[in-house]
Amino acid sequence: MDWYLKPSGFFALKRMDLQRCKKVCPSGVSYYLLTLILGCLFLSQAASASETFLMPLGPVAEEQKVHFFWAMALTMVAILPVFILVPVILFKYRRKKGRGFYAPKWETYGPLELIMWGVPFLVIIVLSVMLWRATARLDPYKEIQGVVPPIKVQVVGLDWKWLFIYPELDIATVGELVVPVHTPISMILTSDTVMQSFFISALAGQIYVMPGMTTQLNFIASKTGETEGENTQYTGDGFADQKFNVQVVNSDNFDRWVQRVHSTGIELSTENYNRLAQRTTKKQAHGELATAQMPEKVIYFTLPGTQLFHEIVMRYHSGKPLSIEDQPGTEKFGRGKEDVEGVQP
Amino acid sequence: MSATEHGWLGKLSWESLVFSNFLESPSINEAVASAAGSLVILASIAILGLLTWYRLWGPLWRDWLTSTDHKKIGIMYIVFAIVMLVRGLLEGMVMRAQQAAAPDGFLHADHFAQLFSTHGTIMVFFVAVPFLVGLINFAMPLQIGARDVAFPVLNQISLAVTVSSGILLMVSLVVGQFSTGGWSAYPPYTGGDFSPGVGPDYWIWAIVFSGAGTTLTGINFTVTVYKCRGPGMHLFRMPLFCWTVLCASILMIFAMPPLSVAALMLGLDRYLDFHFFTNDLGGNMMNYANLFWLFGHPEVYLLVLPAYGIFSEVFSTYSAKTLYGYKSLVIATMCIAILSFTVWLHHFFTMGQSPTINIAFGIATMLIAVPTGVKVYDWMATMYRGRIRFTTPMVYAIGFLILFVIGGLSGVILANPTVDFQVHNTLFLVAHFHNVLIPGVLFGILAGYNYWFPKAFGFRLNDKLGRLSAYLWFAGFMLTFFPLYVAGLLGMPRRSFTYADLTFKPYMIVAFIGAMVVLAALITLVVQFLVSIRDRHKTRVPVGDPWDGRSLEWASPAPVPAYNFVELPTVTDRDEFSEAKEHGRAYQRPKNYRDIELPKNNPLGFILCVTSGILMFALVWYIWWLALISALAILIAVIASTFRKETEYIIPASQLEKDTEAWLALVEKSEAVSRDLEDSPRNVGYSKLEL
Amino acid sequence: MNLSSSSKSPGSIGNAHEAAHRDPAVVIFGFWVFMMSDLIFFGVVFAIYITMVGATAGGPGPKELFDFGSLFAQTMLLLTSSLTVGIATVTMRHERSRASFLFWVVITLLLGIGFLTLELYDFSEMASKGGVPSRSGYLSAFFGLVPLHGLHVTFGCLWMxxxxxQVFTMGMGQVVKLRFLRLALFWHFLDxxxxxxxxxxxxxxxxxx
Structure with a gap:
């Protein structure tokens, strides 16, 4: 049985299986092996991709990765017996040529019952303790204690891009999130359209953002590098493009980057914000707003005041109905009533 | 959004037709849409034409559409579910093709979004539910020794509204566009501001009406199991399938209302400018998420529990052995049913609630793994010391056992909020629930279909092709969804119609190949059906017990007569029919023949199917006058039917005597075959006693 | 609770040897199960209302809108109708004259209609003070729940x-009696x-x- 050593082995086996449908027992074995091997093959390949918690850039994602593998390994205690015993049982007790003892009325056996209930229960108890501790420790709302004070970032989900406001630095960006290494990042997030889910796999995982409400995400990067963040909640045509570049840089480079944003950014005035908040992809927004100095699909802003995030959240708490023309993310947003006459919903 | 904005045809216009888009701006995207639309129209015309050509309208009306017989209603459910299954699978394939072809792709984002929305909606509400309800309808009353379900006309009504909602979904292929908000239809995206079209309205009404049907079905089944069991059939003598049906029915009763409430409130938001889930004026979309998943999680168990029941029957029958750990299995089933109401929050661990809440729901979720694990071990112990025959249902059951635990594994992983922050909303999640629903529910359904088919139609399905189909399902499933696990771990969000990162491409291509294998499996299933019809004379099992069955449904001839049992059997054991055969109590002449009273045919179901279909269509398109007329028609039809006086007909004792004597004579002259000849023409449904 | 005991001892309203779907025990039990489901439906809407109590969005709230005088009257009407429907059940069980039975049913019906009228009047009063569902999440939740009960009452009146x-066309047979028993259950449930x-x-x- 060395077929599984060759990568093409399992395809050959599948054909064989189909031919010997009648002799099911061996193919039962092969299917479970195939399953395991496929899984291993894919998991080993996974290590080559960079935008995932399997290649973490910070301790949060690192712990999530470790937890993932531990949960898998512990659950295996309850699952491996199935993989091993089912083929054995099938082989031994097959009707044709099976050599097993036949006990048609055997219906219960106390000690076995105890094992059947006990083993999964013990596994779950161990997993629950792990779950409890990890969940409490990795609470995304908990600020991370670092040697330097955290950098605050306000995140606004728009259709179909993310706006990052650095209130203490008086800058904002679209399509690019730059954070210094070894510095806690404290994010507060909201949406100015439908519900979205903000996700940076290699650093922190994801959190939902909802209009009129805020959520929080805290993380710290432990090495420099580049990764991608995205929205994982479907929000319409531009959804697949709602990604952003994440750069973890050292503090010198970060300062230089802040300078650059300051010098090249345009003012994030109400007018500019309203143009940004329309239903556009990064590329379209870039074409509409960006200047030549800004990188492709990225827009830099400077902040005229510090109230923008607050205003965005409070937009939904005015106590007055928000007409469809004033609701960012709708087709009619930002257009006068006469403009939309011809547009078919 | 008032009625006055639109003309007498509401929002309906020439532009609503799918073909108009294709004519105006031809593209592959529109061509796919138009092809799907044409397929629906052509298939409908073909069916109507064939019915007319073969003059089948009369029999169809008399024997099927107006029938109140639980077996026929069950079969109609299954036919409906198969039609929807074909559509759902094809949609899945188009999506796989799109993702394999991405970043270039051939579909617009909007079209892709409609595909995943209908695929999910159809597979859950119009394939899994009706298929299972069909199998339950067919088998459960037979297993508990009843003549029919508790409320036959209600049963018909449940079928009617389910089918009309399904037809509404089919209509959405031709007229207008379906929702793009996924099967869970989260507002505010599906609210009036962000989805002004008719799509979410299609979703809402299909869900509300089919949900009402499912609730009524749940009531019907619960009462049937509690109150209509035959003499001697204590609860703890019921086959395990009936236990799972009972638990699933209770889930239907309790879990469907939150969904109906959520959908209706979304409807109120959209139609009447309410503010349940809107962004402004105090609306709160988190309420929707809670309501939807308060339904959504029990729903999963509502589907998988009856499938567990089917597997229990299959393992026991084809291992020729009594079910191991019956009481354990019953307790495990009840544990799962109860726990399923305590875990809904795990669908949104990442909504920003406190870790304490996440911990509580995470642990509750993991706890479900305990009774599920017990079940798996019990099935293994059932095969242990048995004589295992590898027939089609058994092959499905074995595939289920192996593949389902992988789904369980990923489920336990997902139950960890820590990990969920990483894999929520990614393809990992998609792979997980397909890994649970395909081996768990679909394989169960197909096992049940192969298992009970001879009982329903009197001849066996081709076993060789059945097994081939099963293997193709396994291979196709693994090729399609294992790559998705990895793509999900790599961070690919679900519902992406395209992606820029080419790391995902190889996985998507493998998944597409898998989808093609699944297509082959579906085709094999159809071929199996056709070949079996061709060979039906060689595979007839009129005596009624082709698999050496253990429960009561095998004690009657195949196909089963309308009255199920001439004399309701008196049950003394859990494996009643098995015991009866062993002790020579099977195939006995009843002591005396007595008239049997059965419910008459009733056109109410059909009328409601048509009127509710029209009502939904009118509501979707804002055609208020039509909505009013059809709503009144529904009311009048229901009231009128309560004035019917003669609701029963009598099958005379003489008829019963004639049928039974003929059957017993057949038993007399038939050869009892051993299990080795199960798949040969000599198996006429009379099993040899093997000890 | 003389009604629930009737589901266990159906002796007074017919024999139990008929087909299952006409067996009174089955029919009544089925109706209990239905009400259980309906109760969940209401329960969920109640829960939504509770979460929305603060969501008035600057619009009118309970203090501005509720008229407890009218509510007291509505409550009295509905409670009385529960009593009269109970009396009707008793007259039916004791096989009193059809006229006395009908009398109590009609009284119940009138009380139900009175309740509905007052409720509609309340709604129109609320609307005149700006309390319409499109004003706020709170009012949406209110108008999702209270009229839902009103619809149930309307349905009950129609049933009556x-x-x-049917009493006139089909006579006071077992079918009609059973239907009335269920209606009475339903009416108490709405109470x-x-x-x-x-x-x-x-x-x-x-x-x-």
Missing amino acids: LVLIA LIWIGIFSIVYFGGWVYG
């Missing part, structure tokens, strides 16, 4: 009308829901809103 017609509405929606809303 149909039953009155219970109303008590929930009064204490949670109106009183609770007034206290916490």
Whole structure:
């Protein structure tokens, strides 16, 4: 049985299986092996991709990765017996040529019952303790204690891009999130359209953002590098493009980057914000707003005041109905009533 | 959004037709849409034409559409579910093709979004539910020794509204566009501001009406199991399938209302400018998420529990052995049913609630793994010391056992909020629930279909092709969804119609190949059906017990007569029919023949199917006058039917005597075959006693 | 609770040897299960109302909108109708004259209609003070719940009308009796829901809103 050593082995086996449908027992074995091997093959390949918690850039994602593998390994205690015993049982007790003892009325056996209930229960108890501790420790709302004070970032989900406001630095960006290494990042997030889910796999995982409400995400990067963040909640045509570049840089480079944003950014005035908040992809927004100095699909802003995030959240708490023309993310947003006459919903 | 904005045809216009888009701006995207639309129209015309050509309208009306017989209603459910299954699978394939072809792709984002929305909606509400309800309808009353379900006309009504909602979904292929908000239809995206079209309205009404049907079905089944069991059939003598049906029915009763409430409130938001889930004026979309998943999680168990029941029957029958750990299995089933109401929050661990809440729901979720694990071990112990025959249902059951635990594994992983922050909303999640629903529910359904088919139609399905189909399902499933696990771990969000990162491409291509294998499996299933019809004379099992069955449904001839049992059997054991055969109590002449009273045919179901279909269509398109007329028609039809006086007909004792004597004579002259000849023409449904 | 005991001892309303779907025990039990499902439906809407109590979005709240005088009258009407429907059940069980039975049914019907009229009047009063569902999440939740009960009452009234017609066309047979028993159950159930509405929606809303 060395077929599984060759990568093409399992395809050959599948054909064989189909031919010997009648002799099911061996193919039962092969299917479970195939399953395991496929899984291993894919998991080993996974290590080559960079935008995932399997290649973490910070301790949060690192712990999530470790937890993932531990949960898998512990659950295996309850699952491996199935993989091993089912083929054995099938082989031994097959009707044709099976050599097993036949006990048609055997219906219960106390000690076995105890094992059947006990083993999964013990596994779950161990997993629950792990779950409890990890969940409490990795609470995304908990600020991370670092040697330097955290950098605050306000995140606004728009259709179909993310706006990052650095209130203490008086800058904002679209399509690019730059954070210094070894510095806690404290994010507060909201949406100015439908519900979205903000996700940076290699650093922190994801959190939902909802209009009129805020959520929080805290993380710290432990090495420099580049990764991608995205929205994982479907929000319409531009959804697949709602990604952003994440750069973890050292503090010198970060300062230089802040300078650059300051010098090249345009003012994030109400007018500019309203143009940004329309239903556009990064590329379209870039074409509409960006200047030549800004990188492709990225827009830099400077902040005229510090109230923008607050205003965005409070937009939904005015106590007055928000007409469809004033609701960012709708087709009619930002257009006068006469403009939309011809547009078919 | 008032009625006055639109003309007498509401929002309906020439532009609503799918073909108009294709004519105006031809593209592959529109061509796919138009092809799907044409397929629906052509298939409908073909069916109507064939019915007319073969003059089948009369029999169809008399024997099927107006029938109140639980077996026929069950079969109609299954036919409906198969039609929807074909559509759902094809949609899945188009999506796989799109993702394999991405970043270039051939579909617009909007079209892709409609595909995943209908695929999910159809597979859950119009394939899994009706298929299972069909199998339950067919088998459960037979297993508990009843003549029919508790409320036959209600049963018909449940079928009617389910089918009309399904037809509404089919209509959405031709007229207008379906929702793009996924099967869970989260507002505010599906609210009036962000989805002004008719799509979410299609979703809402299909869900509300089919949900009402499912609730009524749940009531019907619960009462049937509690109150209509035959003499001697204590609860703890019921086959395990009936236990799972009972638990699933209770889930239907309790879990469907939150969904109906959520959908209706979304409807109120959209139609009447309410503010349940809107962004402004105090609306709160988190309420929707809670309501939807308060339904959504029990729903999963509502589907998988009856499938567990089917597997229990299959393992026991084809291992020729009594079910191991019956009481354990019953307790495990009840544990799962109860726990399923305590875990809904795990669908949104990442909504920003406190870790304490996440911990509580995470642990509750993991706890479900305990009774599920017990079940798996019990099935293994059932095969242990048995004589295992590898027939089609058994092959499905074995595939289920192996593949389902992988789904369980990923489920336990997902139950960890820590990990969920990483894999929520990614393809990992998609792979997980397909890994649970395909081996768990679909394989169960197909096992049940192969298992009970001879009982329903009197001849066996081709076993060789059945097994081939099963293997193709396994291979196709693994090729399609294992790559998705990895793509999900790599961070690919679900519902992406395209992606820029080419790391995902190889996985998507493998998944597409898998989808093609699944297509082959579906085709094999159809071929199996056709070949079996061709060979039906060689595979007839009129005596009624082709698999050496253990429960009561095998004690009657195949196909089963309308009255199920001439004399309701008196049950003394859990494996009643098995015991009866062993002790020579099977195939006995009843002591005396007595008239049997059965419910008459009733056109109410059909009328409601048509009127509710029209009502939904009118509501979707804002055609208020039509909505009013059809709503009144529904009311009048229901009231009128309560004035019917003669609701029963009598099958005379003489008829019963004639049928039974003929059957017993057949038993007399038939050869009892051993299990080795199960798949040969000599198996006429009379099993040899093997000890 | 003489009604629930009737589901266990159906002796007084017919024999139990008929087909299962006409067996009174089965029919009544089925109706209990239905009400259980309906109760969940209401329960969920109640829960939504509770979460929405604060969501008035600057619009009118319970203190501005509720008229407890009218509510007291509505409560009295509904509670009395529960009593009269009970009397009707008793007359039916004791096989009193059809006229006395019908009398109590009609009284119940009138009380139900009176309740509905007052409720509609309340709604129109609320609307005149700006209390319409499109004003706020709170009012949406209110108008999602209270009229839902009102619709149930309307349905109950319609059911009563149909039953009155059936008493004349089909006579006081077992079928009609069973239907009336279920209607009575339904009517008591709606009374219970109303008590929930009064204490949670109106009183609770007034206290916490």
